[in-house]
Amino acid sequence: MSPKRAVAAVAVDNVSKTFRVPTERVHTLKETALHPFRRSTYDEFVALKDISFDVGHGEFLGIVGRNGSGKSTLLKCMAGIYRVDTGGIYVDGRLSAFIELGVGFNPDLPARDNVLINGTMLGLSPREARRRYDSVIDFAELREFEHLKVKNYSSGMLVRLAFAVMIHVDAEILLVDEVLAVGDAAFQQKCFDEFYRLRDENRTVILVTHDMGAVERFCDSAVLFEKGDMVSQGDSHRIGVEYLELNFGRAPAIVAAEAADGSDAQRSGIGGAEIVEAWFEDQHGARASNLELERDCRFAARIRFTAAVDHPVFGVTLENAAHDNVFTASTQWQEAETGHFAAGEEAVFRVQFTNVLAPGRYDATPSVSQRGSGTAVMDRRERFISTVVSGTHASGALLELPYASAVERSAAQPAAEVES
């Protein structure tokens, strides 16, 4: 083992993995007898392409990427479930994995037997495994189901049991695949508490998740996978932002161009003005396809008048992916006197705001109306352009408002003074 290998907890060295997926199979004895020389044919699918990176001792690494990008395959290679085709994976320390629901459990045995078997397989002595059993079953909150065969467990119960075993075997390196995706909110909070503990104890953790909030909160660094390639590596915040951009697409500008052709956007209005184009600007005033959370930004639209109009009303509405109206701005409430525009003249309407929108995709619907009437819309372009808000501390709320919190210790009331 080279000195480099000795310092890393896990070293992934030029790893490639290809799956052979059968296209035609000989299933029965009869088919074999009828076609003795027919060969099975396969398609090859490259799930991991020449991947290399190191995970240091005590590092908390996030592995992120879209569905099917190769994350779980890599974790299974690390855990020794899959053999790599080329390259090697070097592990320095005792490893415990939470990888796939039910893997490692015997479905016909109750929780108790499974916990004891798994505990010993993961390096505990039988005595130590028995000693820790109560703690495992209590952590999993499955005491009343301890005698039930695990094949009758729900997926959430299986996750709780597997996670509880994993964190009770004192492994130095933990591989955790999507534990946050299953399980209720209370269990998620328990996982978070454990992640904090593991981080404080300087354990090496490799976490596969789609939750960028968790990546930013726990991971020292992260790697981004796309179609079997490791496309980026580095600071967890930056990788989280890159993942969101990859996920939601980086092409809202293209959406706008298509809409401007009249191909996509729904349009309504009585005429007299046309919304020609719209875009978003970042805090420096440059056109931007993605907006960063908590920064100042602007929505802008260029309008061409085809008739003379006095004090037109400009407005825009932003909708999130669930079509909730999260923000509406209008000159009607801000500056009623927008001026006189002759036919052929153009105007640019801008709305500046601090971006407190939760990370995700937003569609903008701009409109221009005649003054004094809520209904005389001259042009309105439904979901004309979209933008992606990137930022990783997603609380799950619609908005990420800046806030301050405080906790004050209040003096305890002496018992004698409490009136009954």
Ligand SMILES: Nc1ncnc2c1ncn2[C@@H]1O[C@H](COP(=O)(O)OP(=O)(O)OP(=O)(O)O)[C@@H](O)[C@H]1O
């Ligand atoms: N045993 C297998 N046989 C054939 N193909 C497989 C096998 N396991 C994985 N694959 C394929 O390899 C690719 C990567 O799968 P993998 O499960 O590693 O993705 P992932 O990044 O973990 O995705 P997700 O986020 O959906 O969990 C997928 O296209 C998948 O279909």
